[in-house]
Amino acid sequence: MSNLDVLLLDDEPIVGKRLKPALAKVGCEVEVFQNPVEALKRIDEKFFDVVVTDISMAEVDGMQVLEHVVAKNNATKVIMITGFAMMSLAREAMEKGAFDFIAKPFKPDDLRAIIARAAEALGKPIAFEAGESA
Amino acid sequence: MASIIISSDSSLTAARIAEKIAEKGGFSVVNRDILPETAQKYDVDVAQLKKALDKPAGIFGMPAKLKKQCMTYIQAVALEKLLPDNIVCYGLGAHLYAKGVSHFFKVRVLTRPEQLIKELHPAGTAPENKAEKIIAKHEKARNRWSRDVFKQDESNAGLYDLVISLNQIEEEEAVKMILETAALRQFEPMTYSINCVKEFLMAAQVKAKLVERFPDCRVRVDGENTVIHIQALKRNAKKYSAVAKEAARTVPGVKHVEVHILTDFIGQAVESNR
Amino acid sequence: MASPLHLKQAKAPNAMIEAAQEKTEDAAGQGAVNTRHERARDFEEARKALLARPGFSVRAQIYLGFALVFLFTLITVIGLLMSIYEVDHKVRFLETVNQYLIEIEQARRFEKNYFLYGTNLKDGLENVSSANRILDSNKEQILSITGENVYNQMLSNLKEYEVLINRLLALGDAWDGSEAHAKEALTDEVREQGQNMISLAAELALKERQALTKTISRARRMHIYFLLALLAIMTVNSFILARRVLDRIEQYKTFAQRIASGDYTLITPKRSYRDEFTELALAVNQMVLDVEAREELLIQSHKLRAVGTLTAGVAHELNNPINNIMITGHMFLEDYESTDDEERMDMMNDVVNEANRAKAIIANLLDFARESGSQLAPLDVAEMLKDTIALASNRLKRSKINIEFSSTDKLPRVHGDSQQLRQVFLNLILNAIDASQSGGNITVTVLPADEPHYIAVKVIDYGTGIPKHILGSIFDPFFTTKSQGKGTGLGLSMSQGIITKHGGQIRVFSQEGHGTTFTVTLPVTTFPAKITEETHMSPLY
Numbered sequence: 015m016s017n018l019d020v021l022l023l024d025d026e027p028i029v030g031k032r033l034k035p036a037l038a039k040v041g042c043e044v045e046v047f048q049n050p051v052e053a054l055k056r057i058d059e060k061f062f063d064v065v066v067t068d069i070s071m072a073e074v075d076g077m078q079v080l081e082h083v084v085a086k087n088n089a090t091k092v093i094m095i096t097g098f099a100m101m102s103l104a105r106e107a108m109e110k111g112a113f114d115f116i117a118k119p120f121k122p123d124d125l126r127a128i129i130a131r132a133a134e135a136l137g138k139p140i141a142f143e144a145g146e147s148a
Numbered sequence: 149m150a151s152i153i154i155s156s157d158s159s160l161t162a163a164r165i166a167e168k169i170a171e172k173g174g175f176s177v178v179n180r181d182i183l184p185e186t187a188q189k190y191d192v193d194v195a196q197l198k199k200a201l202d203k204p205a206g207i208f209g210m211p212a213k214l215k216k217q218c219m220t221y222i223q224a225v226a227l228e229k230l231l232p233d234n235i236v237c238y239g240l241g242a243h244l245y246a247k248g249v250s251h252f253f254k255v256r257v258l259t260r261p262e263q264l265i266k267e268l269h270p271a272g273t274a275p276e277n278k279a280e281k282i283i284a285k286h287e288k289a290r291n292r293w294s295r296d297v298f299k300q301d302e303s304n305a306g307l308y309d310l311v312i313s314l315n316q317i318e319e320e321e322a323v324k325m326i327l328e329t330a331a332l333r334q335f336e337p338m339t340y341s342i343n344c345v346k347e348f349l350m351a352a353q354v355k356a357k358l359v360e361r362f363p364d365c366r367v368r369v370d371g372e373n374t375v376i377h378i379q380a381l382k383r384n385a386k387k388y389s390a391v392a393k394e395a396a397r398t399v400p401g402v403k404h405v406e407v408h409i410l411t412d413f414i415g416q417a418v419e420s421n422r
Numbered sequence: 423m424a425s426p427l428h429l430k431q432a433k434a435p436n437a438m439i440e441a442a443q444e445k446t447e448d449a450a451g452q453g454a455v456n457t458r459h460e461r462a463r464d465f466e467e468a469r470k471a472l473l474a475r476p477g478f479s480v481r482a483q484i485y486l487g488f489a490l491v492f493l494f495t496l497i498t499v500i501g502l503l504m505s506i507y508e509v510d511h512k513v514r515f516l517e518t519v520n521q522y523l524i525e526i527e528q529a530r531r532f533e534k535n536y537f538l539y540g541t542n543l544k545d546g547l548e549n550v551s552s553a554n555r556i557l558d559s560n561k562e563q564i565l566s567i568t569g570e571n572v573y574n575q576m577l578s579n580l581k582e583y584e585v586l587i588n589r590l591l592a593l594g595d596a597w598d599g600s601e602a603h604a605k606e607a608l609t610d611e612v613r614e615q616g617q618n619m620i621s622l623a624a625e626l627a628l629k630e631r632q633a634l635t636k637t638i639s640r641a642r643r644m645h646i647y648f649l650l651a652l653l654a655i656m657t658v659n660s661f662i663l664a665r666r667v668l669d670r671i672e673q674y675k676t677f678a679q680r681i682a683s684g685d686y687t688l689i690t691p692k693r694s695y696r697d698e699f700t701e702l703a704l705a706v707n708q709m710v711l712d713v714e715a716r717e718e719l720l721i722q723s724h725k726l727r728a729v730g731t732l733t734a735g736v737a738h739e740l741n742n743p744i745n746n747i748m749i750t751g752h753m754f755l756e757d758y759e760s761t762d763d764e765e766r767m768d769m770m771n772d773v774v775n776e777a778n779r780a781k782a783i784i785a786n787l788l789d790f791a792r793e794s795g796s797q798l799a800p801l802d803v804a805e806m807l808k809d810t811i812a813l814a815s816n817r818l819k820r821s822k823i824n825i826e827f828s829s830t831d832k833l834p835r836v837h838g839d840s841q842q843l844r845q846v847f848l849n850l851i852l853n854a855i856d857a858s859q860s861g862g863n864i865t866v867t868v869l870p871a872d873e874p875h876y877i878a879v880k881v882i883d884y885g886t887g888i889p890k891h892i893l894g895s896i897f898d899p900f901f902t903t904k905s906q907g908k909g910t911g912l913g914l915s916m917s918q919g920i921i922t923k924h925g926g927q928i929r930v931f932s933q934e935g936h937g938t939t940f941t942v943t944l945p946v947t948t949f950p951a952k953i954t955e956e957t958h959m960s961p962l963y
Binding site: 026028029031032033035036070072075097098099117118119120121122123 | 738739740741742744745746747748749750752753756757769772776819820822
């Protein structure tokens with residue numbers, strides 16, 4: 015079982031700090047970024063199976079990250095996380111090719127479940143039984 | 149896949165279009181067939197539920213309070229049926245309460261006037277000047293219907309993702325267009341939108357428990373919190389708050405309940421002037 | 423190791439916020455009640471003062487004017503009636519005198535005939551007795567005019583004449599001898615007596631005729647004087663009445679203008695009496711009170727609307743700390759066994775810090791949304807601007823607008839209501855955000871104004887600018903360029919009201935295509951920092 019490469023981008027440091035071990039536990043290789051510009055640079059260098067990104071960030075926002083990732087490699091599953099969840103934003107994200115969209119606050123298991131589904135879709139299932147949380 | 153909610157000025161047209169969508173796109177239908185189940189679950193008459201869906205409340209029609217109740221019960225059951233995706237829903241007023249869910253694709257279908265007359269007028273045809281009047285009257289009644297519970301005008305195009313007039317477009321074409329649009333990526337369900345439906349559903353279920361006692365209550369579910377707003381006089385606040393909490397807890401899945409009493413300003417003013 | 427310290431640090435601001443909140447809320451409830459009571463008391467005082475004046479209503483003045491005119495007319499009419507009566511009396515008297523004269527003259531004619539031809543002197547006696555009868559039957563009339571002396575003289579003259587004629591008759595037709603001589607003498611006497619009688623009567627008639635003319639001309643003059651006097655009375659009354667009413671209307675016009683400009687001083691009595699306008703004053707006072715209450719509501723609702731546009735952002739902003747707490751909490755539970763104490767401490771520190779962050783966000787918003795009256799205090803404008811910018815930071819972030827804030831060091835404080843001023847600044851900043859394009863800049867500066875003892879706050883955007891033709895109306899109430907339901911059109915108008923109350927000014931400079939600068943100037947406080955007025959606020963709910 016190969017590890018799933020995940021890039022986690024959120025300008026809130028705690029998100030990365032806590033989710034990195036949480037995702038590592040289910041077999042993800044997580045790289046955490048707080049600065050979207052650096053994250054984009056890294057995305058250009060390396061292929062990630064899953065990109066998890068916050069939407070509202072200074073300089074570059076999550077939508078731009080999404081567009082960048084999709085333009086670079088369609089296979090990457092992009093999961094949007096945002097505190098500003100609303101219908102228009104959700105539809106925009108989906109239209110731009112997001113894999114899923116989740117509102118903050120969420121539980122670590124919510125994100126794990128989504129990543130597990132993404133891994134399934136990629137054919138790289140991870141060790142997490144989906145469905146045990148909402 | 150998205151779920152499609154059809155609204156129309158003619159109930160027959162909505163039904164026809166929805167059935168065709170279900171058939172061609174492989175959707176399952178949610179319609180007034182849920183009424184018997186609703187009636188049984190909340191102990192009301194099917195006839196009353198139907199009336200609540202069709203007629204505006206009024207002095208000669210249904211009492212506004214009863215109508216609110218019926219609509220809340222329908223809402224609670226309809227949202228439950230809308231939980232899975234790939235649904236086509238019509239005839240339940242869902243376009244008015246299933247709002248802000250990104251995978252609900254809302255369509256308004258406008259019938260040809262001749263068609264509408266055929267449905268509205270017993271003779272099947274009517275002289276032109278009279279026809280206009282009949283249609284205007286029908287529209288006004290619908291408008292009142294959508295306003296008196298949901299405070300919205302259902303003929304407002306802004307409520308919908310797509311408005312199709314059958315004046316120049318064949319029904320088949322319309323169905324094709326609806327299916328094509330519904331397949332767009334932005335109407336795909338996602339964790340967030342599914343959560344939205346779950347929250348709406350739970351709110352409706354809680355409200356269904358409260359609506360008889362508090363017809364004007366507002367219920368919102370946000371994650372694990374259920375927030376209830378009730379209008380009451382200050383002196384009743386504690387009692388009502390407890391009653392509402394108790395009732396809300398009977399709904400499965402409800403964890404934290406928060407009751408806010410909106411002070412009834414007018415009542416308060418009346419009291420203080422005494 | 424450093425963790426306990428962390429905890430303490432985290433806790434301190436928390437407690438501070440709590441304490442601050444309790445304090446303000448405490449003052450709040452009381453303050454609101456106080457000021458409202460104060461206003462009600464002012465109103466009651468004004469009402470009492472207004473009602474205490476002696477009453478003299480416009481209605482009374484109108485009635486009084488009419489009564490005066492009526493009384494005057496009555497007097498004049500009575501006077502005229504009297505003079506008419508007098509004229510009538512005199513005319514009658516003249517007639518009597520005339521008749522008397524005719525009789526006497528007739529008698530004299532007989533007398534003359536007798537002397538010339540010796541004919542029927544006896545007929546003359548008849549005339550004399552008729553004259554006597556005339557005098558007798560009109561005795562009272564004559565008496566009333568001539569008095570007793572003249573009457574008696576006339577009567578005695580007549581009697582004497584009669585006696586003389588009788589003596590003449592007794593002498594018979596003798597025209598010679600001593601008798602003739604006596605007759606001669608008697609004749610002269612009769613003539614003289616007749617002459618006397620006529621001249622007396624004629625004189626009397628002449629005098630009376632003159633008196634009559636005088637009476638008539640007096641009556642004529644009376645007519646003219648009456649008219650003139652009536653005109654004068656009515657003019658004066660109308661003038662007083664009109665001035666009274668019009669002055670009052672003028673006064674109320676200024677009241678209306680004053681109220682319209684936002685000066686809600688109650689009307690207090692200025693005149694020494696009470697009238698219908700007192701009632702109006704009471705009604706206006708009541709109206710002022712109501713308008714004031716309503717305006718407060720309006721300001722509040724406008725503020726809430728501004729808050730509404732913010733809360734959407736703030737609610738979302740809250741999602742970040744809450745999310746951090748949620749994730750940390752869940753991981754804490756999940757990994758409790760496998761984490762060491764230090765890690766756990768770190769996690770809980772994060773939770774506390776994030777909770778504080780959430781609280782600060784809410785406190786900032788609540789602070790702004792709280793219902794307020796005027797709470798005057800010396801204020802640090804730069805600090806206030808920073809707070810306000812923090813409040814709008816979400817909107818700024820979402821609209822991707824960069825805000826630059828600069829302030830001159832050691833600016834003097836201004837004396838004012840921090841909430842109201844913050845509302846103004848927030849308004850201007852939100853407007854600037856609306857005017858800017860995504861990615862644009864906004865500059866907020868506070869610096870000493872050009873005029874001494876004033877400071878200026880400038881909010882500058884580099885957006886589309888305000889077209890010249892609407893620049894004049896942007897401060898008008900209900901003027902808005904935002905689409906329906908987006909703006910109330912009250913923001914700037916209310917901002918202006920607030921700034922004017924603070925003794926400052928808002929000015930706008932805009933160049934189409936280059937942006938807009940709003941400049942708020944405020945007078946700096948001249949006395950040492952001291953809170954002068956009781957706070958007046960109440961919590962929102």
